[in-house]
Amino acid sequence: MTTVIETHGLTKRYRGGQLAVDRLDLTVPVGSVFGFLGPNGSGKTTTIRMLMGLIEPTAGSARVLGEPVPRALRTVLPRVGALIEGPALYGFLSGRDNLTRYDCADPTADPRTRAARVTAALDRVGLTPAAGKKAKAYSLGMKQRLGLAAALLQPRGLLVLDEPTNGLDPQGMREIRSLIRELAADGTTVFLSSHLLDEIEQVCTHAAVMAQGRLLTQGPVAELAARARGRLAVVTPDTGDAARLLKELGVTGVSVDAAGGRVTGDPPGEEAELSGFNAALVNGGVRVRGFGIERASLEDAFVELTGEGFDVAG
Numbered sequence: 001m002t003t004v005i006e007t008h009g010l011t012k013r014y015r016g017g018q019l020a021v022d023r024l025d026l027t028v029p030v031g032s033v034f035g036f037l038g039p040n041g042s043g044k045t046t047t048i049r050m051l052m053g054l055i056e057p058t059a060g061s062a063r064v065l066g067e068p069v070p071r072a073l074r075t076v077l078p079r080v081g082a083l084i085e086g087p088a089l090y091g092f093l094s095g096r097d098n099l100t101r102y103d104c105a106d107p108t109a110d111p112r113t114r115a116a117r118v119t120a121a122l123d124r125v126g127l128t129p130a131a132g133k134k135a136k137a138y139s140l141g142m143k144q145r146l147g148l149a150a151a152l153l154q155p156r157g158l159l160v161l162d163e164p165t166n167g168l169d170p171q172g173m174r175e176i177r178s179l180i181r182e183l184a185a186d187g188t189t190v191f192l193s194s195h196l197l198d199e200i201e202q203v204c205t206h207a208a209v210m211a212q213g214r215l216l217t218q219g220p221v222a223e224l225a226a227r228a229r230g231r232l233a234v235v236t237p238d239t240g241d242a243a244r245l246l247k248e249l250g251v252t253g254v255s256v257d258a259a260g261g262r263v264t265g266d267p268p269g270e271e272a273e274l275s276g277f278n279a280a281l282v283n284g285g286v287r288v289r290g291f292g293i294e295r296a297s298l299e300d301a302f303v304e305l306t307g308e309g310f311d312v313a314g
Ligand SMILES: Nc1ncnc2c1ncn2[C@@H]1O[C@H](COP(=O)(O)OP(=O)(O)OP(=O)(O)O)[C@@H](O)[C@H]1O
Pocket: 014, 015, 016, 018, 019, 020, 038, 039, 040, 041, 042, 043, 044, 045, 046, 047, 195
């Protein structure tokens, strides 16, 4: 098995007629941290719900851990840890008792080793010091970590996390991200949805980009970013003249940072022509202190794909 999730033509049309997921072909490689990226309403949650057997697809097929779903859900689900739409917790129970409850609900879990499993899961997410506290006293980040602990009570081939850092403060986000990295380092494939580009860039090895129910692209994060063309950046005190000359040379999307002494833009053609641009600037009396193509980010790739900006900061 080389892929943990594979879908072909997976489609969901809700009763009201809304086409939420449109012929999705998704390939999630074993061992990846796979970012499922898209703005709100692009079909991420609907896809995850189909993969986990919570709703039926209208058309198409899906395999999870090599087995067809929903047909083989009974054998697949025990091998998948999922955190979807926030963990369901009892506020009046401690973190430890919440986990014990989860473990009790799992018919495959051996009661004799329950306490050890719960202790290990609490330790895994760094909640041992707060294990005896009532869950209602937990911060959002702690609740999310407790949810992850519940997903980690058993060894899993796949972790599915729907917007795992949604609503968390920067510290909480960092904690969840480093936990995801640790889990991945242990060999667990992690599939996480997010509407935050920088999050995907920070933790994911692979990504897929959704918009309006359709898959725009998927692949290794480094390749997705590399596919976008970089921006031309000129460092100069003569920003006004530089901007004017660059526009004359066919550079589009020129933006001027006068205070920072920088002009950036999208070059019209191949990089080979750029030395001519530099010469033209110098001949035009522009004092060029720096000149080059800046590496494209995943955000650049996204903007190029969709023609629209993205909610980068959250
Ligand atoms: N139960 C439902 N009935 C009808 N339409 C729905 C239902 N659930 C979602 N939709 C619609 O399907 C589309 C995709 O929604 P979905 O929740 O899958 O997107 P998403 O990318 O996960 O966004 P979000 O991050 O906001 O959850 C949206 O237009 C949404 O309004």
